[in-house]
Amino acid sequence: MAKPALILHGGAGARRERNYDAEVVHMREVVEAMKARLDAGASALDVAVEAVVMLEDSGLYVAGRGASPNLAGDYELDASIMDGATGKAGAVAALQGFRNPVVAARAVMDRTPHVMLAGNGAARFAAEQGLARVEEPAAWFTGAGKGEDNHPPGVLSHGTVGCCVLDSQGRLAAATSTGGMTAKRWGRVGDVPVIGAGTYASNADGCAVSATGSGEYFIRATVARDICSRTATGASVQQAADAEIAEVGSIGGDGGVIVMGKDGVHAFSMNTSGMYRGAVSSTSPARVAIYGDEEAAR
Numbered sequence: 001m002a003k004p005a006l007i008l009h010g011g012a013g014a015r016r017e018r019n020y021d022a023e024v025v026h027m028r029e030v031v032e033a034m035k036a037r038l039d040a041g042a043s044a045l046d047v048a049v050e051a052v053v054m055l056e057d058s059g060l061y062v063a064g065r066g067a068s069p070n071l072a073g074d075y076e077l078d079a080s081i082m083d084g085a086t087g088k089a090g091a092v093a094a095l096q097g098f099r100n101p102v103v104a105a106r107a108v109m110d111r112t113p114h115v116m117l118a119g120n121g122a123a124r125f126a127a128e129q130g131l132a133r134v135e136e137p138a139a140w141f142t143g144a145g146k147g148e149d150n151h152p153p154g155v156l157s158h159g160t161v162g163c164c165v166l167d168s169q170g171r172l173a174a175a176t177s178t179g180g181m182t183a184k185r186w187g188r189v190g191d192v193p194v195i196g197a198g199t200y201a202s203n204a205d206g207c208a209v210s211a212t213g214s215g216e217y218f219i220r221a222t223v224a225r226d227i228c229s230r231t232a233t234g235a236s237v238q239q240a241a242d243a244e245i246a247e248v249g250s251i252g253g254d255g256g257v258i259v260m261g262k263d264g265v266h267a268f269s270m271n272t273s274g275m276y277r278g279a280v281s282s283t284s285p286a287r288v289a290i291y292g293d294e295e296a297a298r
């Protein structure tokens with residue numbers, strides 16, 4: 001029996017001048033609720049989806065309810081999931097009209113022979129699956145990533161959510177969900193639904209990854225897959241994460257990653273000033289942090 005562990009993030013766009021008390025309180029609730037699920041024997045895949053659903057529904061991050069519109073005024077959401085035990089994966093890109101993109105991504109993995117469905121096809125599939133819709137986007141979405149208090153005009157912001165889990169049977173899983181970058185072009189798809197860029201999990205490589213940041217760079221650097229290649233060849237999860245974030249920085253990207261290893265040891269790495277994140281395991285209490293210097297404080 002493995003000792004279950006979970007880490008999650010709420011994006012790498014935090015700025016010190018803004019108050020994030022609501023996010024910190026909520027993230028702690030998610031971490032504690034998911035610890036209870038893991039202790040009760042829930043699977044890594046189920047816990048990854050449930051954690052991301054809680055983050056999507058909170059409206060506090062730029063994912064799910066918190067998504068903000070693209071330049072055309074539409075809400076196009078991306079999400080993905082990967083099962084480290086089987087190597088299966090599912091994703092949706094530029095999905096409109098549905099409440100929980102991560103649930104749609106899981107359905108793509110479980111119920112189709114495909115890995116990614118996009119745009120109208122993704123929406124038709126989600127409708128066929130009877131997934132919860134957003135009837136009134138204007139009333140539903142909070143646009144957490146918009147608003148002048150949060151991001152100055154002209155600054156592309158990010159606030160993706162993600163989760164990596166090791167369950168009691170030693171299975172790894174990772175899931176990520178986003179509204180993308182604020183003020184993105186219509187049809188723009190970032191790293192989040194691209195397996196190997198924003199999300200990757202492999203028991204064989206001993207690694208599960210969820211990323212957040214300037215997605216174009218994370219795609220170009222194949223961040224999540226690279227981190228798992230590094231752990232597969234002997235790097236620790238922290239070494240692998242730091243090396244990959246350095247590589248993203250070297251080509252001009254910014255953001256962060258959360259990484260779970262097969263032994264339940266985790267790593268956070270970022271080149272931004274903050275990244276909301278939480279962690280818990282069967283042997284260590286829940287911790288939530290935003291910046292680099294207060295990990296022990298909360």
Ligand code: ASP
Pocket residue numbers: 011012062157158159160178179180181189190191192198211212213214215216255
């Ligand atoms: N990586 C996301 C994207 O490019 C943005 C984010 O992490 O907030 O769509």
